[in-house]
Amino acid sequence: MRYCLSLSAVVICALFAAGENVAVAQSSSIPAPVTFTADQDHQNMMDQLGIKALRPGPSGNEKDANHANYDESKANPFPDAPDPLTLQSGQKVTTPAIWRDKRRPELIELFSKYVYGRVPADTPKVTWTVTAVDHEMIGMTPVIVKDLVGQVDNSSYPAIDVKIHMTLVTPAAAKGPVPVLMMFGRAGFPSPNEPSQEELDRINKAWKDAVVQQDPSLKDVIAAHPAWQPIKATPFQFPQMNADGDPPNNWQLVRAGWGFALFDPASVQADNGAGITRGIIGLVNKGQPRKPEDWGALRAWAWGAGRGLDYLETDPAVDAKHVGIEGVSRYGKAALVTMAFDERFAMVLVGSSGKGGATLLRRNWGEAVESLTGGEYYWMAGNFIKYGASQATFGSSTPGDIPADSNELIALCAPRLTFISYGVPEKGDAKWLDHEGSFMATVDASRVFALSGAKGLEDLGDYHTAKMPPVNQGLLDGQLAWRQHDGGHTDAPNMKWFIQWADKFIGHNAAQ
Ligand code: GCU
Numbered sequence: 033m034r035y036c037l038s039l040s041a042v043v044i045c046a047l048f049a050a051g052e053n054v055a056v057a058q059s060s061s062i063p064a065p066v067t068f069t070a071d072q073d074h075q076n077m078m079d080q081l082g083i084k085a086l087r088p089g090p091s092g093n094e095k096d097a098n099h100a101n102y103d104e105s106k107a108n109p110f111p112d113a114p115d116p117l118t119l120q121s122g123q124k125v126t127t128p129a130i131w132r133d134k135r136r137p138e139l140i141e142l143f144s145k146y147v148y149g150r151v152p153a154d155t156p157k158v159t160w161t162v163t164a165v166d167h168e169m170i171g172m173t174p175v176i177v178k179d180l181v182g183q184v185d186n187s188s189y190p191a192i193d194v195k196i197h198m199t200l201v202t203p204a205a206a207k208g209p210v211p212v213l214m215m216f217g218r219a220g221f222p223s224p225n226e227p228s229q230e231e232l233d234r235i236n237k238a239w240k241d242a243v244v245q246q247d248p249s250l251k252d253v254i255a256a257h258p259a260w261q262p263i264k265a266t267p268f269q270f271p272q273m274n275a276d277g278d279p280p281n282n283w284q285l286v287r288a289g290w291g292f293a294l295f296d297p298a299s300v301q302a303d304n305g306a307g308i309t310r311g312i313i314g315l316v317n318k319g320q321p322r323k324p325e326d327w328g329a330l331r332a333w334a335w336g337a338g339r340g341l342d343y344l345e346t347d348p349a350v351d352a353k354h355v356g357i358e359g360v361s362r363y364g365k366a367a368l369v370t371m372a373f374d375e376r377f378a379m380v381l382v383g384s385s386g387k388g389g390a391t392l393l394r395r396n397w398g399e400a401v402e403s404l405t406g407g408e409y410y411w412m413a414g415n416f417i418k419y420g421a422s423q424a425t426f427g428s429s430t431p432g433d434i435p436a437d438s439n440e441l442i443a444l445c446a447p448r449l450t451f452i453s454y455g456v457p458e459k460g461d462a463k464w465l466d467h468e469g470s471f472m473a474t475v476d477a478s479r480v481f482a483l484s485g486a487k488g489l490e491d492l493g494d495y496h497t498a499k500m501p502p503v504n505q506g507l508l509d510g511q512l513a514w515r516q517h518d519g520g521h522t523d524a525p526n527m528k529w530f531i532q533w534a535d536k537f538i539g540h541n542a543a544q
Contacts, residue, residue: 065319070305077414082425089403110394110432116443142436149327149413156185160343168223171283174204192315197299202291202349211354212291216363219296289542300336305410324414334370365389372444379449383523386465395469401431442477447486451513453526460520488512
């Protein structure tokens with residue numbers, strides 16, 4: 033095996049070396065991208081904004097003196113979130129048409145300019161290629177797996193190369209196009225198809241011959257162990273069931289007649305500040321640092337998911353009218369941002385998203401706006417850093433100055449299927465995430481779902497006083513749904529509820 037590996041490594045090295053030479057030759061006249069540390073990039077943006085000092089973010093460790101607030105009586109220093117149903121002019125939004133034609137575009141503009149940044153008008157074209165097709169088994173379900181690369185046109189700045197990685201998995205027995213849940217995380221073959229025993233025998237024979245050819249002194253060793261098969265089939269592995277006895281998300285989806293797409297956000301934009309002059313943001317900026325309204329990583333990941341959907345719209349195995357987006361934690365934020373901005377996505381499962389996701393930016397509980405303007409600044413627009421400023425040419429700003437909040441971000445998903453998911457702190461879905469603040473935002477966003485002819489949690493009344501339901505009691509009757517499960521920092525315990533709920537609304541069942 034080692035022989036094979038080192039042989040292929042030599043070939044791969046040779047290929048890389050050749051590629052490098054070409055890249056160097058082509059880019060010699062092009063200035064290299066700016067190389068900053070995250071701190072230097074953060075400082076550069078503060079300088080552009082005229083900020084001298086920021087309020088520090090709180091510590092996540094409750095034993096630290098500067099730990100985050102977990103006292104509900106201090107959680108609402110800005111008790112009123114901006115009203116999704118009031119135009120900036122003060123006029124009330126009373127009809128679906130006013131929402132759609134006036135308020136929605138206003139909110140898109142506010143979130144773009146001040147919160148998540150703008151997608152540049154001239155984002156380059158992406159060309160998708162299926163690089164390999166594998167026939168696999170996920171649990172007991174045969175599936176077809178397509179591994180894909182989306183090559184971003186970098187003719188405007190060849191020094192940066194962006195290749196988007198996505199893997200599409202659809203049930204092999206499907207009688208027609210299937211709904212697909214796109215999931216932020218690692219892409220790649222979920223369950224690679226292995227050679228049969230007969231093929232393994234041939235591979236083992238070739239391997240042994242190659243070893244002897246490489247080192248004839250090993251002939252005796254190989255001959256002394258005729259039954260030894262160095263390359264073996266991977267033993268069947270039972271999946272790890274979660275505490276509810278459910279198999280992994282992938283298994284549940286294909287068993288229910290869904291497909292899924294594994295979408296790698298890091299292939300679009302790195303998850304760190306030092307990478308912001310590279311990736312898709314760096315490519316469009318020709319390797320230069322961002323300007324205050326430019327997009328941050330969350331918007332870039334969301335843009336990438338949209339390009340993934342462009343491909344899915346061309347694949348006959350996919351019911352492109354019923355593609356969802358899913359993510360947990362920072363990818364839960366990205367999933368919500370994707371759904372809010374790109375109306376082609378029909379549904380979203382927002383897992384444990386916290387600040388910058390479903391919870392109110394105005395709330396003072398756990399992760400703070402100051403966390404997002406400090407170490408996590410690159411997820412957001414540069415402009416967002418203003419809301420953490422204690423000393424600046426413009427004075428100072430607070431979370432209460434942010435012109436739009438998460439109730440409005442969720443509202444932008446209306447009337448499409450929107451499932452807000454959390455776990456419980458005792459199992460690791462930290463208090464840091466602010467479950468209560470997310471619930472308040474979900475309740476308030478419900479008014480927009482109701483106005484748009486859909487249903488949310490509007491029956492619970494005003495978000496200031498609405499009571500969160502007990503853990504494991506889903507509010508799943510409407511297109512805007514809420515469920516806090518009794519597991520940890522994952523959406524897996526909610527997956528079966530998500531599938532049933534979405535199937536009901538889109539009229540899908542596995543037998544079709
Ligand atoms: C940190 C961060 C959160 C983020 C989480 C994650 O806790 O503060 O905003 O959601 O990491 O993505 O794991």
